[in-house]
Amino acid sequence: MSGTTGFDYSDMTISEDVVEQAEQCLRSIGAALEKAGCSFADVVRVRYLLPEREDFEQCWPVLRECFGEVRPAATMLVCGLADPRMKIEIEVYARRGSGTGALSLID
Secondary structure (H helix, E strand, O other), X not given: OOOXXXXXXXXXXXXXXXXXXXXXXXXXXXXXXXXXXXXXXXXXXXXXXXXXOOHHHHHHXXXXXXXXXXXXXXXXXEOOOOOXXXXXXXXXXXXXXXXXXXXXXXX
């Protein structure tokens, strides 16, 4: 799943707070994973994209709630995002049914 930002896609609103945006990203990702028959426990790779490096530290406690025990391969990149209101984007790769050997990319 890529391109997940802090927008609440049900009403296309976005908080100005980076932590609230991270929480919204995780809600959107969690819902998509569930629809695909997966959970955060199935995430094998995560990428965090942020325009401001210092914002990552504020987000870490929220991110750790979903990924701390799972410990997927992770990368944090500092880059521009498509909309200046966006303060974080999260991309995940998940493998459905661990131990099956089948790799499923969640879109």
